[in-house]
Amino acid sequence: GPNISLANVKATLTQLQSIATANGGNRAHGQPGYLASVNYVRGRLDTAGFTTAVQSFSYGGATGYNLIADWPGGDTTNTVMIGSHLDSVAAGPGINDNGSGSASILEVALEVARQGVTPTRHLRFAWWGAEERGLIGSDFYVDSLSATARANIEAYYNFDMVGSPNPGYFLYDGDNSDGTGAGPGPAGSAQLEAVLATYFASIGVPTEGTDFDGRSDYGPFIAAGIPAGGTFTGAEQRKTAAQAAKWGGTSGAAYDACYHRACDTTANINDTALDRNADAIAYAVWNVAVSPAAPPA
Ligand code: PHE
Numbered sequence: 001g002p003n004i005s006l007a008n009v010k011a012t013l014t015q016l017q018s019i020a021t022a023n024g025g026n027r028a029h030g031q032p033g034y035l036a037s038v039n040y041v042r043g044r045l046d047t048a049g050f051t052t053a054v055q056s057f058s059y060g061g062a063t064g065y066n067l068i069a070d071w072p073g074g075d076t077t078n079t080v081m082i083g084s085h086l087d088s089v090a091a092g093p094g095i096n097d098n099g100s101g102s103a104s105i106l107e108v109a110l111e112v113a114r115q116g117v118t119p120t121r122h123l124r125f126a127w128w129g130a131e132e133r134g135l136i137g138s139d140f141y142v143d144s145l146s147a148t149a150r151a152n153i154e155a156y157y158n159f160d161m162v163g164s165p166n167p168g169y170f171l172y173d174g175d176n177s178d179g180t181g182a183g184p185g186p187a188g189s190a191q192l193e194a195v196l197a198t199y200f201a202s203i204g205v206p207t208e209g210t211d212f213d214g215r216s217d218y219g220p221f222i223a224a225g226i227p228a229g230g231t232f233t234g235a236e237q238r239k240t241a242a243q244a245a246k247w248g249g250t251s252g253a254a255y256d257a258c259y260h261r262a263c264d265t266t267a268n269i270n271d272t273a274l275d276r277n278a279d280a281i282a283y284a285v286w287n288v289a290v291s292p293a294a295p296p297a
């Protein structure tokens with residue numbers, strides 16, 4: 001996969017921060033900073049040649065929005081989706097949670113466009129609304145699909161918090177070989193984890209599994225039997241001494257001490273973690289959908 005520009009990802013984070021600052025300090029569901037975020041990301045995708053759609057839903061007395069972007073081409077009966085929630089909590093601008101995933105998948109999408117790729121599998125990117133209210137947007141999307149449209153989604157990759165300031169390098173545990181062994185995702189999730197594991201091994205960064213515990217937008221996909229995967233650099237939990245020994249950073253401190261707080265600003269990002277994760281996303285997209293070893297069956 002291509003190298004993704006950290007500077008470009010960070011420039012998008014700066015834009016999301018500006019949107020929050022101009023809209024009362026957040027990008028939360030039902031607040032003006034959320035729709036402004038959707039419009040900003042959509043504008044960049046439209047300019048690059050994506051086919052975009054905004055799916056509206058109602059929750060908590062407000063309208064929410066999912067942004068869906070299809071790259072024309074590829075086998076639509078073998079669609080690979082890549083998603084991140086674009087909403088923040090009301091307490092702050094949500095730059096690590098989840099500007100980081102949103103900006104990273106946007107930059108990978110824009111790289112697809114720059115290279116003019118003709119993927120093997122069809123590529124569909126998604127920015128979910130109202131994740132912070134309980135996976136509302138992604139749940140609405142999966143529920144809205146016909147049985148055929150659902151069956152056409154071969155895989156879902158989720159990216160929620162990929163630039164934590166005291167980072168861990170976690171992969172959703174699709175092979176059930178690490179994490180706590182709470183249970184694997186649907187069959188096929190192991191291969192999605194393996195692709196990401198191959199990337200991190202190639203750059204010499206050890207990873208750990210994290211369980212599919214239902215805390216992000218892969219939840220509705222795995223509930224529908226769709227294989228899922230993704231990366232995560234940690235939220236409110238604390239880095240252990242063993243983790244600090246292998247990853248650096250601060251033992252005993254939260255991966256993200258500004259999780260769901262006003263201080264989740266552009267200062268709340270570890271550039272190395274963000275850079276590695278953006279490159280990992282590109283590696284996964286290229287290896288699963290653009291030039292895969294195993295073409296669609
Ligand atoms: N989904 C959580 C949030 O947005 C963060 C999280 C992501 C927690 C992945 C665990 C695993 O607040």
Ligand code: ZN
Pocket residue numbers: 089097132260
């Ligand atoms: Zn959150």
Ligand code: ZN
Pocket residue numbers: 085097098131160161
């Ligand atoms: Zn999140």
Ligand code: ZN
Pocket residue numbers: 172173174175176177178179193209
């Ligand atoms: Zn695993």
